[in-house]
Amino acid sequence: MNTSKNIKYDRNVPYNNLPELPPSESIIDKEVLLKWGLASRALAELNKNVLRMPNPLMLINTISLQEAQSSTAIENIFTTEDELYKAVSDTVKEETANPATKEVLRYREALWSGYTALSKKKTFDKSIAVKIFQQVKNTRQGIRPQQSQVTIKRGQSEFKSGEIIYTPPRGAGIVEKKLNNLFEFLNNNTAFDPLLKMAVAHYQFEAIHPFTDGNGRTGRILNLLYLVHQKLLSHPVLYLSKYIIMHKDDYYHRLAGVTQRGAWKPWLLFMLNAVEATAQHSNQKIDEILAQMEATHKHAQKKLKWYSYELNQALFSQPYIKQKLVGEISGATSRTTLTKYMQQLAELGVLSAQVEGREVFYINDDLLRILQE
Ligand SMILES: Nc1ncnc2c1ncn2[C@@H]1O[C@H](COP(=O)(O)OP(=O)(O)OP(=O)(O)O)[C@@H](O)[C@H]1O
Ligand SMILES: [Mg+2]
Structure with missing residues (x-):
């Protein structure tokens, strides 16, 4: 006591x-x-x-x-x-x-x-x-x-x-x-x-x-x-x-x-x-992330045939994405295809490219913004 x-x-x-x-x-x-x-x-x-x-x-x-x-x-x-x-x-x-x-x-x-x-x-x-x-x-x-x-x-x-x-x-x-x-x-x-x-x-x-x-x-x-x-x-x-x-x-x-x-x-x-x-x-935060995930999925799927649910999940698993990850999940084996995919994602505003020395990273800006707010 x-x-x-x-x-x-x-x-x-x-x-x-x-x-x-x-x-x-x-x-x-x-x-x-x-x-x-x-x-x-x-x-x-x-x-x-x-x-x-x-x-x-x-x-x-x-x-x-x-x-x-x-x-x-x-x-x-x-x-x-x-x-x-x-x-x-x-x-x-x-x-x-x-x-x-x-x-x-x-x-x-x-x-x-x-x-x-x-x-x-x-x-x-x-x-x-x-x-x-x-x-x-x-x-x-x-x-x-x-x-x-x-x-x-x-x-x-x-x-x-x-x-x-x-x-x-x-x-x-x-x-x-x-x-x-x-x-x-x-x-x-x-x-x-x-x-x-x-x-x-x-x-x-x-x-x-x-x-x-x-x-x-x-x-x-x-x-x-x-x-x-x-x-x-x-x-x-x-x-x-x-x-x-x-x-x-x-x-x-x-x-x-x-x-x-x-x-x-x-x-x-x-x-x-x-x-x-x-x-x-x-x-x-979770609610915002999930809402954004859904919006991004809808938006990207409409424009890109190859954009899958799994890829969307992966792009929201962390704010910094490597090209390799997109390649693995989308099944884009050739360099040309992958480069095209990355460009398309950037054009749609799903990811934005950032160059660091010799490496290129892609940032999920929506996710980053939610996490930083
Ligand atoms: N009056 C008190 N009685 C008991 N514990 C206290 C008292 N005042 C502070 N403390 C605890 O002591 C901790 C600080 O101790 P210590 O320096 O060993 O931990 P730290 O992890 O290095 O520091 P901090 O918690 O400041 O990051 C405080 O975080 C608090 O939990
Ligand atoms: Mg201490």
């Missing part, structure tokens, strides 16, 4: 009294339930909607990447999402990256390695967290050693110094013990719905702060994977990070509120809002 209200709290001292889960069930009141309903509904809609997409994972790749892309100078230099991802990961230093870019550095790899680990093992446990952390931080370290003096400071990500706002638990076996309790709660508690468990666990994970760094990013990825594990999502396609980064002050404030005042309710509402807003945003 959560008795944090009765415990004297000092932000400069390791918070070894961090209460174990579950918190009191009374934190789920009417307002929380109403919000939970809205968030659950938006999430269920997303989960259904996503299966109508030719490539569900494109959403998370492109939406997350757009956030970083729009706020850095790397715009327009790289032509495929893959290259952009690689360029972001290879050239940007974590310490100097802005929050949006820092988020996508190794985000995809970390998400994937957690997702694959989960689909193999099926159990949601500490090892998943460690795996994500290792990818996020590009390290082989594990849970922080008991002597490491980790603190959270004000304005931590912008500049190094600042007053201490929180000191996580520290001491022999204490992090492991609290993590075990956390995963036990996630796996076995039946009094809380999975979405609420995710919200509760996210606070707890950040409060335990099991790693020397990267706890925020690891925790945000864990949220998604837990939703997948609980079958609330078939693919980890909810980009909660943007909402959290955009509302960072509020997010920090409400996290601290749980520690200092046992104020679970504002925290739960924040997380449910994040889920609802993000799912709605993605739903809107």
Whole structure:
């Protein structure tokens, strides 16, 4: 039971009294339930909607990447999402990256390695967290050693110094013990719905702060994977990070509120809002993409006999298309035919050509516009 209200709290001292889960069930009141309903509904809609997409994972790749892309100078230099991802990961230093870019550095790899680990093992446990952390931080370290003096400071990500706002638990076996309790709660508690468990666990994970760094990013990825594990999502396609980064002050404030005042309710509402807003945003994108897909299909099919449903799907599986892909799907084996096809697609406005050095890429401008808006 959560008795944090009765415990004297000092932000400069390791918070070894961090209460174990579950918190009191009374934190789920009417307002929380109403919000939970809205968030659950938006999430269920997303989960259904996503299966109508030719490539569900494109959403998370492109939406997350757009956030970083729009706020850095790397715009327009790289032509495929893959290259952009690689360029972001290879050239940007974590310490100097802005929050949006820092988020996508190794985000995809970390998400994937957690997702694959989960689909193999099926159990949601500490090892998943460690795996994500290792990818996020590009390290082989594990849970922080008991002597490491980790603190959270004000304005931590912008500049190094600042007053201490929180000191996580520290001491022999204490992090492991609290993590075990956390995963036990996630796996076995039946009094809380999975979405609420995710919200509760996210606070707890950040409060335990099991790693020397990267706890925020690891925790945000864990949220998604837990939703997948609980079958609330078939693919980890909810980009909660943007909402959290955009509302960072509020997010920090409400996290601290749980520690200092046992104020679970504002925290739960924040997380449910994040889920609802993000799912709605993605739903809107999917609707727009599907509508555009249909319009493009109709338009192109009328003019080009060889334009198939499969090709249309492929052209909407990602915004940057290589000629080779069109060749494979349309069955245009000769160079002349393929060149003619590409010209026709460009004339119709389905794709536009972009030359990068010796390579020509084709861009689905409609798709790109929807993703960037
Ligand atoms: N008062 C607090 N109590 C518990 N956790 C907190 C508190 N304030 C912030 N945090 C968590 O600590 C995270 C930052 O920790 P850390 O630097 O290890 O993660 P990061 O991934 O490197 O950073 P970021 O989350 O800023 O990208 C925040 O994202 C937040 O989740
Ligand atoms: Mg950090």
